[in-house]
Amino acid sequence: MTAAAGAEKAPAKVNLTLRVLGRRADGYHEIESLVAFAGVGDAVTFRPGGALALAMSGPTAAAAGDVADNLVLKAARALAERVESLKLGRFTLSKRLPVSAGLGGGSADAAAALRLLARANRMTPDDPRLMQAARATGADVPVCLDPRARLMRGVGDILSDPLDLPRLFALLVNPGVAVATKDVFAALNVPPAKPVAQAGAPAGPAGLLADITNGRNDLEGPAIELEPAIADVLAVLRKLPGCRLARMSGSGATCFGLFDSTRAASAAARTLRVGYPAWWTRATVLGG
Numbered sequence: 001m002t003a004a005a006g007a008e009k010a011p012a013k014v015n016l017t018l019r020v021l022g023r024r025a026d027g028y029h030e031i032e033s034l035v036a037f038a039g040v041g042d043a044v045t046f047r048p049g050g051a052l053a054l055a056m057s058g059p060t061a062a063a064a065g066d067v068a069d070n071l072v073l074k075a076a077r078a079l080a081e082r083v084e085s086l087k088l089g090r091f092t093l094s095k096r097l098p099v100s101a102g103l104g105g106g107s108a109d110a111a112a113a114l115r116l117l118a119r120a121n122r123m124t125p126d127d128p129r130l131m132q133a134a135r136a137t138g139a140d141v142p143v144c145l146d147p148r149a150r151l152m153r154g155v156g157d158i159l160s161d162p163l164d165l166p167r168l169f170a171l172l173v174n175p176g177v178a179v180a181t182k183d184v185f186a187a188l189n190v191p192p193a194k195p196v197a198q199a200g201a202p203a204g205p206a207g208l209l210a211d212i213t214n215g216r217n218d219l220e221g222p223a224i225e226l227e228p229a230i231a232d233v234l235a236v237l238r239k240l241p242g243c244r245l246a247r248m249s250g251s252g253a254t255c256f257g258l259f260d261s262t263r264a265a266s267a268a269a270r271t272l273r274v275g276y277p278a279w280w281t282r283a284t285v286l287g288g
Contacts, residue, residue: 006119008112011041011147012097012172013104013140014286015250017215021153023190028139028155034211036165036286037147038172042096042109044072046116048089052076058095063178064106065099071137075110078133079117087121098280100178102250107140114145149208149287165287166205168212169265173237173272174254174280175229184251187222212258213245223252230255236276240268254280 014036021030042058054067064070072091080086091113097105114130117123123130125146134141139156149165152158224231230253237246237257242264246257259265262285269283 006116007043007045008115009041010044010105010108010112010144012038012284013108013144013147013250014038014170014172014256015102015217016168016212016247016256016286018217018219018250019215020185020188020190020218022192023188024155025192029185029188029190030154031152031156033152034149034163034208034215035143035152036149036168037144038103038170038282038286039284040096040172040282042105042112043094044109044112044116045092046089046113046120048087048120050089052080052088053090054093055090056093056095058093060097060099061093061095063099064095071106071110071141072113075113075133075137075141076117078136079114079129081136082129082132083121083123086117088117089120091116098174098176098178098254100180101174101254101280102179102248102252103172103254104140104144104250107138108144108147110134110137110141111144111147114141163208163287164205165208168286169259169262170284170286171237171240171243171257171259171265171268171272172249172254172280172282172284173233173257175227175233175276176278176280177227177229177253179223179227179230179252181251183226184219184223187225188218215247217248219251220248223248227253229253233279236272237268240271243268256286 016034018033134145148162151160233255242259243257248255265283272281
């Protein structure tokens with residue numbers, strides 16, 4: 001088998017809300033987060049046959065670290081441990097998202113690799129070994145495995161069914177600083193976690209929009225302490241014409257603004273590219 005198994009998009013994960021519910025005995029934190037996926041992201045391709053390998057390219061590849069440590073390879077090895085005689089091969093990763101940016105780029109890449117391996121090995125998308133490998137790879141990989149809007153709880157391992165999220169017109173902005181997730185969580189002062197129930201879901205699109213509007217990101221404060229540029233981005237977003245809400249995604253430093261239309265988000269992107277050319281700025285659509 002030498003033909004390419006295909007290509008997969010690895011869409012950016014955006015935490016529309018993020019609450020930290022408590023600290024676990026193992027040092028991890030229980031969270032509750034409403035997650036959506038963007039129309040921008042990385043891209044992964046796979047050619048079966050031969051030894052496991054990964055080649056990287058793209059505008060942010062240089063910042064992505066050593067290829068040997070990439071989550072694409074970690075995910076492939078995790079699946080190979082669970083599937084006897086798994087056909088492996090060569091991955092190529094086009095890295096377009098900023099790194100350590102609160103967009104789950106590495107996790108999305110790993111999830112895309114698992115989908116490609118599943119297809120090449122005739123595994124069904126609901127094969128439990130895929131989710132097991134996703135959980136073994138990283139906290140955000142399970143929600144990225146089937147990239148649709150969901151409520152995520154626990155350490156990222158308790159997922160709701162896909163949510164009926166209306167299309168959200170968004171502007172993603174990163175000021176060009178990397179924020180280590182572990183450092184942001186270390187700056188939190190939260191009580192021990194209580195047991196977490198299964199992830200339910202708000203009732204309908206109106207309930208989801210209300211939850212987003214009334215929500216927050218508990219990591220915003222500690223992330224801003226580590227990187228004040230995040231506060232600058234939020235302040236600039238909130239002053240843009242038509243921006244209805246601005247918030248940080250994940251552990252930062254990427255922030256998002258929500259607008260009423262694609263036209264408004266695109267106009268805001270053009271404004272920022274002129275005023276802040278060093279910032280990574282992308283107009284996109286979330287969910288829908």
